[in-house]
Amino acid sequence: MPAVAEQGGSAPAVGRLEIHDLSIRFGTNPVIENFGLTVEPGEFVCLLGPSGCGKSTVLNAVAGFVPVESVTVSVDGRPVKGPGVDRGMVFQQYSLFPWKTVLENVAFGPRMQGASRAKARSMARTYLEFVGLLAFADRYPATLSGGMQQRVGIARALVNHPSVLLMDEPFGALDAQTRGLMQENLLRLWEEIRATVLFVTHDIDEALYLADRVVIMSAPPGRVLLNLAIDLPRPRPDDVFALPAFAAAKRQCLTLIRQESQRVFDHQRRNFS
Amino acid sequence: MSLSRAKSDAFDADATAAGSGAAATPGLVATTVRHACVRIVSVTLFIGLWQLASASHLRLGFVTFVNVPAPTEVFESFIALVRSGKLAPHLAASIVRVFAGFGVAAVTGILLGLAIARSKLAEDVLWPPLEILRPIPAVAWIPLAILMFPSAEGSMVFITYTGALFPILLNTIHGVAEVDHRLISSARSLGAGWRAILFEVIIPGAAPSIVTGLAIGMGTAWFCLVTAEMIAGQFGVGYYTWESYTLQNYPDIIVGMLVIGALGMASSVLVRWAGGRLTPWRETK
Ligand SMILES: Nc1ncnc2c1ncn2[C@@H]1O[C@H](COP(=O)(O)OP(=O)(O)OP(=O)(O)O)[C@@H](O)[C@H]1O
Numbered sequence: 001m002p003a004v005a006e007q008g009g010s011a012p013a014v015g016r017l018e019i020h021d022l023s024i025r026f027g028t029n030p031v032i033e034n035f036g037l038t039v040e041p042g043e044f045v046c047l048l049g050p051s052g053c054g055k056s057t058v059l060n061a062v063a064g065f066v067p068v069e070s071v072t073v074s075v076d077g078r079p080v081k082g083p084g085v086d087r088g089m090v091f092q093q094y095s096l097f098p099w100k101t102v103l104e105n106v107a108f109g110p111r112m113q114g115a116s117r118a119k120a121r122s123m124a125r126t127y128l129e130f131v132g133l134l135a136f137a138d139r140y141p142a143t144l145s146g147g148m149q150q151r152v153g154i155a156r157a158l159v160n161h162p163s164v165l166l167m168d169e170p171f172g173a174l175d176a177q178t179r180g181l182m183q184e185n186l187l188r189l190w191e192e193i194r195a196t197v198l199f200v201t202h203d204i205d206e207a208l209y210l211a212d213r214v215v216i217m218s219a220p221p222g223r224v225l226l227n228l229a230i231d232l233p234r235p236r237p238d239d240v241f242a243l244p245a246f247a248a249a250k251r252q253c254l255t256l257i258r259q260e261s262q263r264v265f266d267h268q269r270r271n272f273s
Numbered sequence: 274m275s276l277s278r279a280k281s282d283a284f285d286a287d288a289t290a291a292g293s294g295a296a297a298t299p300g301l302v303a304t305t306v307r308h309a310c311v312r313i314v315s316v317t318l319f320i321g322l323w324q325l326a327s328a329s330h331l332r333l334g335f336v337t338f339v340n341v342p343a344p345t346e347v348f349e350s351f352i353a354l355v356r357s358g359k360l361a362p363h364l365a366a367s368i369v370r371v372f373a374g375f376g377v378a379a380v381t382g383i384l385l386g387l388a389i390a391r392s393k394l395a396e397d398v399l400w401p402p403l404e405i406l407r408p409i410p411a412v413a414w415i416p417l418a419i420l421m422f423p424s425a426e427g428s429m430v431f432i433t434y435t436g437a438l439f440p441i442l443l444n445t446i447h448g449v450a451e452v453d454h455r456l457i458s459s460a461r462s463l464g465a466g467w468r469a470i471l472f473e474v475i476i477p478g479a480a481p482s483i484v485t486g487l488a489i490g491m492g493t494a495w496f497c498l499v500t501a502e503m504i505a506g507q508f509g510v511g512y513y514t515w516e517s518y519t520l521q522n523y524p525d526i527i528v529g530m531l532v533i534g535a536l537g538m539a540s541s542v543l544v545r546w547a548g549g550r551l552t553p554w555r556e557t558k
Pocket residue numbers: 026031049050051052053054055056057058202220
């Protein structure tokens with residue numbers, strides 16, 4: 001599969017994501033304040049934080065769905081002005097086009113890039129093979145399990161060769177068993193394509209298992225509370241969860257998030273009761 | 274790392290597990306047959322009671338069956354009507370009117386709905402007058418329509434159009450509004466421009482609701498047409514039914530009613546069938 005393989009190998013030079021002093025308010029409600037984050041090319045960063053702290057909002061700002069001031073978000077030095085194919089997005093659920101077959105869903109991106117229908121389909125096949133779902137190419141998404149749908153979503157994002165992959169709780173709706181498999185396989189894919197990944201989750205284990213670096217956000221208005229480099233071997237060993245380094249990082253995250261969640265809770269009780 | 278290894282065995286196991294279908298439940302056929310039998314008995318009983326009420330000139334005070342023809346008479350009248358060859362022109366007149374009114378309503382309802390739902394400017398310009406007209410039942414338009422259209426044909430098609438328009442328009446607006454914003458966001462991230470978003474995301478996303486609107490619109494189209502024909506018509510099944518009343522051909526009234534019902538049902542089935550063909554992804558659930 002040359003289309004996929006050509007991206008592998010040495011360290012990538014593209015996909016440097018810079019978020020500088022990002023502030024977002026919905027009406028009078030400040031959701032994000034002075035949020036700053038730089039993600040190096042090929043780095044896997046997980047964004048953790050209490051529910052409602054603005055994780056999705058940050059991701060949507062990077063994707064270009066939420067308008068931001070021109071200097072605040074940039075990819076490889078180019079300011080983000082709106083959605084673009086350099087940033088692929090995978091949502092939690094329900095983001096495949098239900099009226100398109102699995103193959104047509106994945107071929108959509110290449111077609112929008114101007115590829116011929118035949119070329120787009122052959123690229124889509126390559127990436128469906130890549131996520132192990134080529135046999136389901138002609139099915140409609142509704143006939144697939146949740147985990148399979150998410151793999152199609154990942155293939156659909158990857159086929160466009162994004163330099164930054166944005167994932168908003170992509171495995172949040174899956175059962176624990178499937179989620180584990182998905183995480184394992186996401187790391188395999190990532191080692192192959194080496195895109196920069198910004199991954200939102202509220203599952204600490206998931207964040208520590210996947211990321212090079214975990215970024216913890218504060219209670220709203222959201223800003224960066226902690227930048228924690230995860231020093232665990234790659235590829236992750238099966239017993240990674242039992243390593244002392246894992247336990248230590250987990251304890252650190254847990255304490256911080258619990259404290260922030262309590263603050264969100266208190267804040268909501270003060271303001272909305 | 275090679276690509277083939279990227280697909281783990283675990284991934285494939287998941288794929289096969291979800292791929293296997295469920296076997297048909299035994300006893301399902303028997304249950305279906307039983308339900309069908311009950312239904313047939315129910316209809317037979319209904320017709321039998323009607324026959325009894327008519328034949329015995331049943332009077333219940335507030336309602337009387339004295340002038341209600343029995344099913345046997347209705348059946349004879351129906352056969353006579355078919356033999357006489359008078360049915361076809363009535364049918365043709367009504368069907369042409371309904372499909373003219375409904376067809377124009379479908380086109381304008383869908384186009385207006387898409388515009389209003391997608392553009393704030395279109396909403397501000399187009400919606401207020403429609404909002405004022407919306408609560409007026411199509412049938413209330415009949416006198417004005419007769420004044421406005423020089424030909425009776427035109428006024429009847431207009432009434433039919435008015436009746437079908439609003440269900441189609443409102444369901445289109447609703448369907449577009451209900452399209453998941455994540456689908457639009459995903460499409461934009463994948464490089465789609467407005468044209469692709471409209472034709473490959475918005476319209477298919479709104480299609481189920483539009484089909485519902487069309488089916489409802491088809492029903493109201495018949496309802497409005499029959500009323501209009503009774504008042505303004507020459508030919509048409511509504512006209513035939515009313516004429517039967519004025520000529521005191523009572524069995525023919527019921528023949529007319531049943532023909533209207535059958536036509537309404539057949540056209541609803543037609544719309545739903547066409548809708549199903551246009552939204553094939555919904556049948557595979
Ligand atoms: N379009 C919007 N309009 C108004 N307020 C919004 C909008 N989107 C998000 N918010 C508000 O912004 C805050 C942050 O929302 P966001 O979805 O980014 O949180 P989150 O961290 O992703 O939460 P969760 O973990 O529950 O997904 C919330 O208080 C939410 O109510």
